[in-house]
Amino acid sequence: MLTRLAALATAALAATAATAHADRVVAIAPLSTLGAEDTSPGTRNLLGEIEAAVAALPATRLVRAAQVTDAIKKAKKPQLRVCEGDAGCLAELQALVGAQIVISGEVGGLGESKVVYLAASENGKELRSTTLAVGGKGDGPTGAAIRLLDPDRYRGTLELAIDVTGATIYVNGTKVAPSAGKLTLPVGTQAIRVTHPEYHDFVRFIEVEFDKTTPVAVDMQQYPIARRDVLGRPINRDRIDYIDPPLWRRWYVVGPAAVGLAIVTAVIVSYATHDFPGGECRKVGGGSC
Numbered sequence: 001m002l003t004r005l006a007a008l009a010t011a012a013l014a015a016t017a018a019t020a021h022a023d024r025v026v027a028i029a030p031l032s033t034l035g036a037e038d039t040s041p042g043t044r045n046l047l048g049e050i051e052a053a054v055a056a057l058p059a060t061r062l063v064r065a066a067q068v069t070d071a072i073k074k075a076k077k078p079q080l081r082v083c084e085g086d087a088g089c090l091a092e093l094q095a096l097v098g099a100q101i102v103i104s105g106e107v108g109g110l111g112e113s114k115v116v117y118l119a120a121s122e123n124g125k126e127l128r129s130t131t132l133a134v135g136g137k138g139d140g141p142t143g144a145a146i147r148l149l150d151p152d153r154y155r156g157t158l159e160l161a162i163d164v165t166g167a168t169i170y171v172n173g174t175k176v177a178p179s180a181g182k183l184t185l186p187v188g189t190q191a192i193r194v195t196h197p198e199y200h201d202f203v204r205f206i207e208v209e210f211d212k213t214t215p216v217a218v219d220m221q222q223y224p225i226a227r228r229d230v231l232g233r234p235i236n237r238d239r240i241d242y243i244d245p246p247l248w249r250r251w252y253v254v255g256p257a258a259v260g261l262a263i264v265t266a267v268i269v270s271y272a273t274h275d276f277p278g279g280e281c282r283k284v285g286g287g288s289c
Contacts (some may be wrong), residue, residue, distance in 0.1 A: 008185055008252060013083075016232070021266055023060060024059060024060055024061070024100050024101065024149075025061045025062075025063060025098060025099045025100050025101070026054055026060055026061070026062055026063065026099060026100070026101045026102075026103060026120075026149065026191050027063035027067075027068055027093070027094065027097045027099035027101070027102045027103070028047070028050060028054065028062070028063065028068065028102075029065065029066060029083065029090075029093060029102055029103065029104040030047075030065045030068065030069055030081060030082075031043050031046075031047055031065075031106070031107055031116065032081075032082045032084065032104075032105070032107070032118045032218045033106045033107045033108070035082060035084060036082060036105050037081055038187075039072070041135060042114070042268045043107055043114075043134075046116065046132075046141070047065055049140075049141040050103070050105075050118075050141045050144065050145065050149060051064055052141070053140075053141040053142045053144070053145035054103070054145045054149065056142070056145075057146070057149055057150060058144060060149070060209055062070045063098075063099055065098050067097065068093070068097055069081070071096050071097050072093075072096070074207055075096055076200045077092075077096070077228055080092060080096065083104055084106070085104070085119065085126075086119075087124030088097040089124075090104065090124045091123050091124035092100050093123060094121075094123065094124075094255065100122065101120050101121070101127070101149070101169065102120070102121050103118060103119070103120050103121075103123050103148060104118070104119055104121070105117060105118040105119070105132075107134075109119050109134070109196045113134075114133075114134035115131050115132070116131065116132045116133075116134065117129065117131055118130055118131070118144055118148060119148075120148040121134075121151060124170075124244075126150050127148075128147065130144050130147045130148060131144075132144045139187075139210045139211075142211075143211070146210075146253065149172060154183070154186065154187050154210060155184050155185060155186055155208070155211075155212070156184070156208040156209045156210055156211060156212050156214065157182055157183065157184050157185070157208075157212070157213040157214065158182070158185060158187065158189055158190070158192070158206060158208060158213075158214050158216055159181065159182050159213050159214065159216065160181055160183065160192075160194070160218050161181075161215065161216065161217050161218060161272075162181075162194060162218040162220070163219055163220055164196055164198075164199060165221045166196060167185075167190045167194050167195065167196045167199075167218075167220065168195045168196070168246050169192070169193070170191075170192070170193040170194075170195070171183060171185065171190055171191070171192060172190060172191050173191070173193075173225050175179070175240070183212075184205060185208045186208065186214065186284065187208050187209060188207070189205050189206070189207055189208075189226055190206055190208050191203075191204075191205055191218070192204050192205075192206055194218050194220065196220060198222060198223060199220035199222050199223065200220065200221045200222075200223065202218050204219055206214070208243065236244075256260070
């Protein structure tokens with residue numbers, strides 16, 4: 001019985017170890033300023049927020065900055081405290097703490113206006129980088145963590161309120177579902193075009209914000225003459241507003257006018273060549289025949 005319990009316990013531990021091994025291990029290196037570790041209260045608080053944001057990501061195991069510092073002290077390798085983007089230093093630090101990814105950062109700016117430059121690297125090679133403003137501005141530590149480690153989740157939503165039915169939506173030139181009301185898109189500026197055969201195109205460049213829904217009122221402006229009104233009717237190629245030909249070009253006006261003109265021409269020609277009494281033949285305008 002004891003042997004069986006021991007076997008079950010061993011299997012459970014093995015399963016737990018396998019699950020933990022499947023998680024990615026991310027280490028946070030101490031933040032630095034001007035080539036030295038930054039231990040100011042504001043930086044320490046921000047570092048704690050970054051660690052909490054990384055630890056909250058799915059399938060992620062965190063090695064905190066304090067643990068990284070302890071490992072450096074035990075290994076007696078103080079040169080690893082500030083790598084400043086050096087590939088060899090970051091690769092050695094990653095191996096020391098047994099991580100797959102190392103997030104390092106440098107603090108810049110003056111006073112409360114500070115910005116942290118963060119970079120995620122693997123085996124010394126930078127994968128992605130981002131900036132984080134100190135003081136809660138911008139996307140915050142959560143947005144920075146997602147940008148570095150899960151960039152596909154760094155998205156926002158546009159909610160389009162279109163005032164006509166049957167419109168077609170394009171995002172950056174790519175057609176999306178005609179009935180789409182909400183669009184989940186990458187953060188940043190997106191080109192939105194809404195088209196309809198009877199309305200002017202609606203074209204806007206809209207900023208998509210992280211983890212937010214932005215409402216967009218799509219007010220379509222109808223053409224003066226709708227497409228359905230001109231189908232099957234004659235259209236003057238010179239001017240679209242002449243749907244019917246003008247009066248002087250209609251057949252029941254042009255026909256009689258042409259006949260009358262022919263009669264007048266015949267009378268004039270006959271008079272010009274007529275032989276008058278007395279044997280004289282005169283031309284119109286004087287002179288003899």
